[in-house]
Amino acid sequence: MSNDKVFRLLGMFFLALFIFNYPILSLFGRGEMLGGIPVLFIYIFISWSAIIFFTAQIVESKKNNRPK
Amino acid sequence: MLNFRSPFNMTDKTNAKVLLVDDEPHILVALEFLVKKEGYQAFKAENGDQALQLMAAQKPDIVVLDVMMPGMNGFEVARKIRANAQYDHTRIIFLTAKGTQEDRFQGYATGGEVYITKPFDNDELINTINEVIEFG
């Protein structure tokens, strides 16, 4: 089993833990709007999509592009 | 071993022809050196077909024949040599890595004179060749 995969996924877990918690969340939680949409709303859903995207990349990657 | 001289097989020692048959080229190198050093002519074959061709072309006095070879093995080559009356004078020395009793019997049965086991001793091999040439 590829250990790299496990470590990358663990990395995603810690990344998600940080970006979805305080104090980072408080940077966006002050009620500002961007294009009529609350910044907090945008931040959460975009970074959430990003986490999903990268997790999918790691899980579904065919090649194990680890350096020789 | 037969140790009387056959009047028909008197051979000039210096001109004796020795055919060396082994599928291992490195072993052939060693054999060739040893035989030439004794002053004989040496011919090399890496398999049974080559050996039979050289038999026809050179009519050697002695064949040093490896048993385990791909394609035709040593016993088959020996049988073919013995089947041809032209080569009655030719003596066969088997050289093999198999040292079982059974193989030895088969070697004698197919018309081999002597049976030498690999890895051989250089002196033993040369002495045997000399003896066979001298006493037929």
Add this chain to the structure above:
Amino acid sequence: MDAGIIILISVGYVAFLFLIAYLAENRGKAGRSLVNNSVIYSLSLAVYCTAWTYYGSVGRAATSGLGFLPTYIGPAIIAPAWWMLLKKVIIISKSQRITSIADFISSRYGKSTWLGVIATLIAVFGIIPYISIQLKAISTSFDLLVARPDKPPLHSEIPFYLDSALYIAIALAVFTILFGTRNLDPNERHEGLVAAIAFESLLKLVAFLTVGIFVTFGIYDGFGSLFRQAAANPELYRLFSLEDAGINGWEWFWLSFLSMAAVMLLPRQFHVSVVENTNPNHVGKASWLFPLYLLLINIFVLPIAIAGLDQFPAGSYEPDSFVLGLPLAHGKEMLALFVGLGGFSAATSMVIVAVIALSIMIGNNLVLPLVLRSQTFHQEPYGNLSGRLLGIRRISIVVVLLLAYGYFKAVGEQYSLVSVGLISFTAIAQFAPSVLGGIYWKRATKKGALWGLLAGFGIWAYTLPLPTMVETGVLPLHFIEDGPFGIELLRPHELFGLAGASHITQAAFWSLLFNCGAYFFVSLYTSRTPLEVSQADLFVDIYKYSKGGTDYDVMRRQAKVQDIRILLNRFLGEPRGNLVLNAYENAQRIDLSQKQIAGADLVNYAETHLAGAIGAASAKIIIGSIAKEEPISLEEMFKVLEQTKEIIQYSKALEKKSAELERTTKQLKEANEQLKELDRLKADFITTVTHELRTPITSIKALSRIMQETPRLPEEQKQEFLSIVVSESERLTRLINQVLDLEKIQSSQEWALGPLDFAEVAEKAFSGLRQLMRDRQIQHRLLIESRPLDVMGHDDRLTQVVINLISNAIKFCDPREGIVTVRLWQEGPAAALEVTDNGDGIPEKDQKLIFEKFTQLSDQARGKPQGSGLGLFITHSIVRRHAGNIRVESLPGKGTSFIVEIPLLNGNVN
């Protein structure tokens, strides 16, 4: 709308679910399982989204804005770690045949009955509030759809026999019984159920997205317009900021932490993600598909909440009902009906799976151990236990649903969906220390887990459900305000003086603190029984054991074979009991009818299989009852039973016996042949190896003697001889290494096979040889047609197989324009690898010999190839060790293909 129509539609929908379940089960039986699929698996995990998500999130968002989100952010955070966490739990559970979260905990800590009981009680009491909110959601949406006068009467105010919620509970109980307890599956797998749940997940997502799009783009002009309109109203603008909506970092952290625990440990989540899992590798896809599902179902929550607040005058509508209220208020009745159906599916899927999971726990870990301990079991052993087990489950389903109804009627109605749901989450989070510690910390003891769970559960009960009793008048109000007996430090909502945090947060904090503390310190100061030690080892180091099953042997137990047979037949039913024992006979190559006493091995085997049907703790008790010092009493009783059987059966048995005897004779003969063949192969092998050893030694010896005895050898010749000596020595070394390799492969028992991707292995091997092929100007290609190709394998050995085959191909391909092709694909239940060269090919007569006789085929034209002739034999041995096969296809003059097939890893790790 007419109540009759709504009931008709609901019943029709349920019938449709049955159809799906029926079809899926039939397909499963036909071997074309519908649910053995990572997408279906991910969808089934979405049973996480219940009426709480469907109705409650909007209600929560109406007061705390994005504060509803931690419940879904938590799972999204933990999902990437599932690959190591959840997968391990699944592999452990499959190898131990674990059937529930309570069973998991009980099994980990020495198959403890008490832990199973405690865990079951926590789960049952923890989940009842959660089920009650589903009842509430269904009945509220029913009330809304039939459009009673604005405010329907409170359910607590009408007598129970007129209450729709009661009839909903009863209908759900019937439904669940039909779904989950038709028969007893030894692995507790219900393919039909999973298929139906996956369908419900799809339906509720589509329904919620539909209403979201209707509100955002139908009533308003998209997100921008909706949010801008809200921003003008300070009461709504407040929801755009977490602080203003009353959420702080502490609160957010605990809520997301609770849901991280819940998504894995809730009984129904454990059931779908672990017990119903068909292949541990499905976790991979689920770790991003499931968060994606959560993201989609949450996008429209805040917009709907804001729209609801904007459209309805304050207080005229429960925010929990906005989802249904908005389409109704705009006259979209059909849409509302569809939305109601979505909510119905969200609630029913939760109730069904949760109640089934609880009933398994109650049956296996609560009732059965008590029954088995009581005297009656030993006095009347004739009963049909598997029927009785189903009875226990059916009763527990009814009881759980009635308790949930009672809770709803007594307290649930006064609180919002989310606040009741979070009470359940906090209860379930108490499992986290014992489960997480259980799979990573061997030193944890049964007592540690027991005290941890009790402490956590106690604080939970004191701080969360107990104060709600004040509403019902059981407890006086000053209990909350001044603490019991006026002790302020013990006020349940500000325990130990911790003020300023929400009820949930402080309850979660204190209960988990005491839980972890007790778990950790009690574990350190107590010792473990041998069974605990071995179970700890099995759980923590599961990857070491995952092949070969449970070969630990701490309990040197013995039992009569006959007893084991009778027990298996009683608990699994006769056909399955026989099947299990036959499988054992075949695997061990023994005939049990010849044996009186079963060793520890068979006893453990039987226990594991029983555990699948009745839970680890119960299985331990039952096996204990026959494996004790004096097993005679029970056996004698069964003898009486045997004698009363009819004579026909006796003669049938005789017939069967003689057929068995015949079969055994045949098997013996075959085994003897095999042994002889093996002997012959071994002799051949030794001859080949000695021959191969003598050949290089001959050249080395002859040439070095020549050099020793010929002092004046020309330098040139000397160099030639020396280089021959060196190269022949190297050949010798290679040969010896290969013989050693072979020895290792044939003798070693410590082959640790683990799950790995065959395609990845092939890729690694291929890239290692790429440079060599480039140097020799050989065209090389690697085609992977399907991946991952997960097999149970040994990484290094499999790599060796691929390297051997590619090296062979390099050696034998066309010397001028060589082409080597490596191809991987899935061939039925196996992973297939093909290595092709474009050389001269192998004559048909030799094709069989190359694997068996250890011979080496040489090429007349090019002389003897480098190598020992052992390469293919080694390859063959390794492949066979992986339960695979290897064959060669060759057309002389066209080239050669070697094809290796290794069985793919499937759900059953055993």
